[in-house]
Amino acid sequence: PVKQPDAVKEIRGPKAAQAYDADNQPTKALLGFARGQGVKVEDIIIKELGDIAYAIATKKEAGQATKNVLSESLLRFIKGIPFQRSMRWGYSEMRFIRPIRWITAIFGGEVVSIEFENVKSGKVTFGHRFLSSGPILLGSVEGYVEALRQAYVLVDVEERRDWIWEQIQRVATDCDGRVIRDDDLLEEVTFLVEYPTAFAGMFSADYLIIPSEV
Missing domain, CATH: 3.30.30 (Defensin A-like)
Known part of the structure; x- marks a missing residue:
């Protein structure tokens, strides 16, 4: 509403x-x-x-405009996110998991006004640091996931996890190998990268030889 x-x-x-x-x-x-x-x-x-x-x-x-409610709530939400490890940047005492470079906040096609650590919200977001072509101007929230997907960022966690697993299985098949699934490792990798790509690496069999001293 x-x-x-x-x-x-x-x-x-x-x-x-x-x-x-x-x-x-x-x-x-x-x-x-x-x-x-x-x-x-x-x-x-x-x-x-x-x-x-x-x-x-x-x-x-009288009920407030939803946009104004979101403005206050989102700011509290950002400040309240707990991290086991965090960092400071610039001259601020604020701590976060990484420096905040931009804030994208949209409701009903309009910007939800937020300012946090001198960063103001807007309709612009960014994709993959190296693979995307530049800033992305969003017209609505509905187009966010697809716009980021086109910019090499998989926003949906489930999609990213499934994409990793599918790739691993495909690479293993191509190598006549077999994957031993490790859900904890899969979860960790899912949250490490925004556009995961699986590949097979090889090394010399010489490295499999155990020294005589051992």
């Missing part, structure tokens, strides 16, 4: 027994509460919370 739904917020005030006097007139406690919340006394409701009744002020809050 372009906009978040409106919400009704309830603020708890004094206990009902302290909100009105014996003549059912609002006490100073209730008047002060209403004034502090910016509501009229007649709009205060009494509501039981547990076994105790309280004076409650209700406020209708």
Whole structure:
């Protein structure tokens, strides 16, 4: 949705027994509460919370634009990503797994405004450092995965993992070999490279000879 739904917020005030006097007139406690919340006394409701009744002020809050919510949430998300190892760059005290060079953030075809460590968000992203032809201007989120695929980056983790395994099996077949699957190693390689390519290497059989001393 372009906009978040409106919400009704309830603020708890004094206990009902302290909100009105014996003549059912609002006490100073209730008047002060209403004034502090910016509501009229007649709009205060009494509501039981547990076994105790309280004076409650209700406020209708208009839903924010989703783009603005994303702007705040994404920034918190980036800052909150945990890493076992991280690094600093430039003059900042900020630590991250690698220096942040660009931020691509789009919602509804528009840029979600974020600024992090002097890097501003935009619609531009980049593919493989050596194989791609340059910056990629994205019109929408829907085209992101395919645009990166064309630029030699497999964004989807499952696709990347399957692509590695298919290549390994094909290379092994060409060499009349057999692959012993190691899921932990496959997982590690999946997250090491953005456009994996399997190949077979060879070395001299001399290196298989164990020295007599051994």
